[in-house]
Amino acid sequence: MNVPLGGIWLWLPLLLTWLTPEVSSSWWYMRATGGSSRVMCDNVPGLVSRQRQLCHRHPDVMRAIGLGVAEWTAECQHQFRQHRWNCNTLDRDHSLFGRVLLRSSRESAFVYAISSAGVVFAITRACSQGELKSCSCDPKKKGSAKDSKGTFDWGGCSDNIDYGIKFARAFVDAKERKGKDARALMNLHNNRAGRKAVKRFLKQECKCHGVSGSCTLRTCWLAMADFRKTGDYLWRKYNGAIQVVMNQDGTGFTVANKRFKKPTKNDLVYFENSPDYCIRDREAGSLGTAGRVCNLTSRGMDSCEVMCCGRGYDTSHVTRMTKCECKFHWCCAVRCQDCLEALDVHTCKAPKSADWATPT
Amino acid sequence: MWVAWSARTAALALLLGALHGAPTRGQEYDYYGWQAEPLHGRSYSKPPQCLDIPADLPLCHTVGYKRMRLPNLLEHESLAEVKQQASSWLPLLAKRCHSDTQVFLCSLFAPVCLDRPIYPCRSLCEAARAGCAPLMEAYGFPWPEMLHCHKFPLDNDLCIAVQFGHLPATAPPVTKICAQCEMEHSADGLMEQMCSSDFVVKMRIKEIKIDNGDRKLIGAQKKKKLLKAGPLKRKDTKKLVLHMKNGASCPCPQLDNLTGSFLVMGRKVEGQLLLTAVYRWDKKNKEMKFAVKFMFSYPCSLYYPFFYGAAEPH
Numbered sequence: 001m002n003v004p005l006g007g008i009w010l011w012l013p014l015l016l017t018w019l020t021p022e023v024s025s026s027w028w029y030m031r032a033t034g035g036s037s038r039v040m041c042d043n044v045p046g047l048v049s050r051q052r053q054l055c056h057r058h059p060d061v062m063r064a065i066g067l068g069v070a071e072w073t074a075e076c077q078h079q080f081r082q083h084r085w086n087c088n089t090l091d092r093d094h095s096l097f098g099r100v101l102l103r104s105s106r107e108s109a110f111v112y113a114i115s116s117a118g119v120v121f122a123i124t125r126a127c128s129q130g131e132l133k134s135c136s137c138d139p140k141k142k143g144s145a146k147d148s149k150g151t152f153d154w155g156g157c158s159d160n161i162d163y164g165i166k167f168a169r170a171f172v173d174a175k176e177r178k179g180k181d182a183r184a185l186m187n188l189h190n191n192r193a194g195r196k197a198v199k200r201f202l203k204q205e206c207k208c209h210g211v212s213g214s215c216t217l218r219t220c221w222l223a224m225a226d227f228r229k230t231g232d233y234l235w236r237k238y239n240g241a242i243q244v245v246m247n248q249d250g251t252g253f254t255v256a257n258k259r260f261k262k263p264t265k266n267d268l269v270y271f272e273n274s275p276d277y278c279i280r281d282r283e284a285g286s287l288g289t290a291g292r293v294c295n296l297t298s299r300g301m302d303s304c305e306v307m308c309c310g311r312g313y314d315t316s317h318v319t320r321m322t323k324c325e326c327k328f329h330w331c332c333a334v335r336c337q338d339c340l341e342a343l344d345v346h347t348c349k350a351p352k353s354a355d356w357a358t359p360t
Numbered sequence: 361m362w363v364a365w366s367a368r369t370a371a372l373a374l375l376l377g378a379l380h381g382a383p384t385r386g387q388e389y390d391y392y393g394w395q396a397e398p399l400h401g402r403s404y405s406k407p408p409q410c411l412d413i414p415a416d417l418p419l420c421h422t423v424g425y426k427r428m429r430l431p432n433l434l435e436h437e438s439l440a441e442v443k444q445q446a447s448s449w450l451p452l453l454a455k456r457c458h459s460d461t462q463v464f465l466c467s468l469f470a471p472v473c474l475d476r477p478i479y480p481c482r483s484l485c486e487a488a489r490a491g492c493a494p495l496m497e498a499y500g501f502p503w504p505e506m507l508h509c510h511k512f513p514l515d516n517d518l519c520i521a522v523q524f525g526h527l528p529a530t531a532p533p534v535t536k537i538c539a540q541c542e543m544e545h546s547a548d549g550l551m552e553q554m555c556s557s558d559f560v561v562k563m564r565i566k567e568i569k570i571d572n573g574d575r576k577l578i579g580a581q582k583k584k585k586l587l588k589a590g591p592l593k594r595k596d597t598k599k600l601v602l603h604m605k606n607g608a609s610c611p612c613p614q615l616d617n618l619t620g621s622f623l624v625m626g627r628k629v630e631g632q633l634l635l636t637a638v639y640r641w642d643k644k645n646k647e648m649k650f651a652v653k654f655m656f657s658y659p660c661s662l663y664y665p666f667f668y669g670a671a672e673p674h
Contacts, residue, residue, distance in 0.1 A: 207435065212448050212496065213504035327517040331424040332472040334518065 050174040054167075060132050061123060061167060068122025072114050075231040079110075079238075082302035084277035084289050084309075087111070099285030104183055104271035106241040112187050113194030113234050113268055116172050120198045121227050124164030128157045135163045141222060152206060155219035161202055165195050182246045182271060185253070189269050196266060197233050201225035234268070241268040278309035279351055290350035308348035318345050410473040414439065419446040419453060420470035423462055428470035433477060434506055442469055455539075458491030459524040460484060467520045468507075481519040485509035498539050498605040499636060500629035540604055540635050541612035548658075550651035553637050555660035557625035560588035560652075562641055563600060565618045575604040575615075577635065583621060587652055591628045602626055602635045614640050623648065 041047070041055035041062075055062050076087035085100065085107055101108050127135040141158035144151055172191055176184040205223050210216035242263040244253035253269060255262055263269050275281065280288035294304040294313055304313045320343075323336040413420050413428045417439075420428070436442045446469045453461055465488075467480040486509050493503040513519045544550050554560050564580040579600030586597055602624065604612075614622070621641035627634045642648060 208504065208506055209445065210504075212452070212501050213434075213445060213506045214502065215505050325517075328478050328520065330520070330523055332474065332478075334474050334476070334478070 046175070048175045048178055051171060054171050054174075058132075058134060058167075061126070061134070061171075064122045064126035064131060065119050065171075068118050068125075071122070071227060072118025075118070075227055076111060076114050078228075079114075079231055079235045082295075082298075082300060082307075084292075084301070084307060085274075085286065086292075088287060099283065101285075103274075103284065104186055105274040106238060106268065106270040107274060109186070109190045109241055109268040109270045110234060110238040112190040113197070113237070114231065116168060116191040116194035117198045117230050117234065118194075118227070119168040119172055120161070120164045120195050121224060121230070122164075123167050124159050124161045124198075124224060127160045127163060135160055138162075138222065145220075147204070147220075149215065149218075152218040152220045154221065156205075156207075156221035158222040159202065159224050161199055161222075161224065165199065168195055180250070182250075185246070186244075186269055186271060189253075189263075189265075193237065193266055193268055194234065197230050197237075198224060200233065201229045237266065237268045241270055243273075244269045244271065276309065288351075289348045292348045294346050294348055296344075296346050304346055304348070311349045311351060313346045313348050316345050316347070318343055408477075411439065413470050414443075417443055417446060417470060419449055420462070420466040423466040423470065425472050427473040429473045429477065433468045433471045433479065436469070445469070452492060452496065455492075455495055457495050458488050460522055461488050461492060463520065463523050464488040476518075479519050480512050481515040481521045482509050482512045483515050484520055484522050485512050487522050487525050494606040495539055498607070498634075500605070500627050500634045536610060538604065538607045538610040538612045540607060540637055541610075541614055543614075543639060544637075545647060547647045547650040547654075550639075550648060551655060551658040553625055554588060554651065554655050555658065557588070557636050558590040558627045559586070559592045559625070559633075560590075560655065561586055561597070561600065561624045561626075562621055562652075563624055564621050565615070568615060568618070570608050571603075573606050573608045575607040575612075577602040577604060577615075577624075577638075587623075588655060596633075600633070602633050604635045607635075612638070614638050623652070 041052050041059075044052075044055070047055065073087070080087040087107075101111060123132070126132050128137060130136065137157040138160040141154040144153050146152070169192075173188055176187045176191070178184075202222050202224055204220050206215075206218045206220040208215040208218055210218075242260060243256040244263060245256050246252075247254045253263060256271075275284045275286055277284075277286045278289060280286060280290070289307055289309060292307055294307040295302045296304050296313075301307065320341050322339050322341050324339040326334055326336040328334050408429050408431060410427050411430055413423070413426055415421055430439065430442070431437045432442055434445070436445060446465075449465055449469075453465070458464075464480050464484050467478070467484075472478055485507065489503055489507070489509060496503060515521060544553060561579075562585040564583050566578045566580040569576045569578065577600075579602070581598075584597060584600070586592065615638065623639040623641050624635065625637040627636055639648065
């Protein structure tokens with residue numbers, strides 16, 4: 001399911017709502033609000049003064065961050081696509097997403113990291129596209145340099161990721177720095193892990209312009225890799241996330257289980273174990289898995305046994321038309337056949353009706 | 361560095377173009393223009409667009425389809441960039457080293473516009489490389505990294521296969537003369553060759569040896585005159601050994617008889633001297649005398665002086 005992308009400013013309050021523990025639906029009323037950034041900044045719920053200040057000074061950066069929300073939420077949904085909790089948001093009740101974030105679980109850890117990474121990515125990309133007044137291509141990437149293949153010229157547009165990281169840190173972390181509680185420290189840690197993850201995938205790309213395309217003359221630049229790489233990396237960190245508790249003097253973490261290693265700056269950390277997400281539970285932010293598609297032949301999290309929490313599944317037979325046997329013909333067209341594909345779709349059963357009557 | 365980039369492109373065009381007869385000379389000059397538009401690294405999420413193949417992209421204007429995809433499959437992002445990089449391939453196309461050279465090059469430089477990118481098949485790349493790489497190597501230009509055949513898909517229904525290379529030969533193939541032995545007859549043609557060569561020497565040849573696929577011309581110690589020194593030092597000329605790349609098995613009438621002197625042109629590539637042209641020295645040949653006498657008055661490409669700087673090994 002894709003997150004619908006409404007007006008540009010629609011996503012800004014949504015982003016901030018997700019980034020703050022307090023859950024508020026007042027952003028709904030901003031949908032109809034037009035006009036100046038002053039109105040928008042002042043009416044976004046949960047902004048601390050530093051964030052509101054940055055919002056006023058850099059409306060173009062806010063726009064870039066808002067546009068980037070769809071990208072990191074899509075990445076989150078991609079990574080959790082086979083899980084009971086699938087990073088989903090309901091169109092009419094975005095606060096449901098926010099409730100998951102109230103619990104200091106590893107899912108919260110992932111969301112904070114991927115959202116922080118998404119902000120870095122969005123700002124850095126907007127820099128390179130020339131959409132932001134306060135930054136541009138990396139000014140240090142000029143002149144000539146050397147690598148294992150010889151000398152090259154810096155050219156094109158190198159991603160100014162240091163600017164993206166600096167701004168993201170100032171903006172996203174501003175609220176957490178006001179608090180000294182365990183949750184604030186957890187969020188700061190995971191936000192930082194997310195920002196560092198993007199920088200990990202900054203790579204050098206080159207073009208060869210020598211005679212007949214030879215590589216004796218090269219122009220190179222630094223470019224962020226596709227955001228999927230960052231998402232995959234953070235997914236591995238989510239799977240290896242480390243449960244921690246606050247240390248005695250409240251300045252940092254220590255591992256909850258002595259047998260495990262201490263977290264590094266790249267690890268995700270969490271305090272509370274996750275719910276099982278099997279049944280709908282508004283307080284826990286769990287939608288439950290009733291109606292979810294499951295995989296009969298899988299042995300992983302998306303298997304019907306696991307996804308449906310042992311409740312069983314329904315099967316429906318679906319047919320659909322697809323293009324197949326495509327061929328390229330000179331000159332020049334791709335021609336395909338139409339094929340009818342039949343498949344079974346398995347969906348999880350709802351809990352028995354008696355369960356609804358049982359007091360929680 | 362931008363200037364050197366264009367100069368080397370011009371140099372290759374001159375080198376290959378100069379081996380043609382005079383009547384085609386005029387067309388080659390159109391390709392030496394400097395593209396002032398700067399490169400852009402890459403555009404984020406820029407959707408590919410469909411453009412008419414412009415008339416001033418002669419590499420691909422006659423390829424067989426009219427619309428191309430931009431960015432192309434070599435990651436060129438502007439038409440100016442495509443034209444600039446494509447220009448150095450025109451002389452190779454004119455050599456007709458393989459019947460599918462244009463299909464192959466244009467599948468990358470000006471790829472056909474469909475709902476998905478269509479790549480050349482690996483077999484098409486290998487056929488073009490087999491036909492054309494020896495010619496490029498003869499002039500010291502390796503088959504470039506951007507055209508390495510492992511980058512392209514193994515043959516399948518959705519790539520561009522060999523199109524014309526399958527046609528049966530209408531006549532038994534005639535053994536082709538060595539590229540370095542094709543001769544210009546006019547002073548202008550000779551001077552063009554001299555422009556695109558690093559050095560020009562009048563010399564005698566002591567002997568010729570076969571070295572793998574190359575011929576090696578061993579210069580005699582005596583009667584040597586350096587007409588254009590270029591990168592050669594005095595020590596280089598004491599014992600001249602010239603490599604005739606891929607010249608082991610093709611005929612070269614000029615070298616059938618080694619008596620007398622020869623006019624020799626070459627390039628210095630990675631410390632090796634490559635022969636680019638050889639003529640029997642003929643004191644009665646007025647065209648040759650004129651070319652040698654006025655070599656340095658000839659209006660070589662505007663970017664020619666930068667060629668040496670760009671070519672010097674570090």
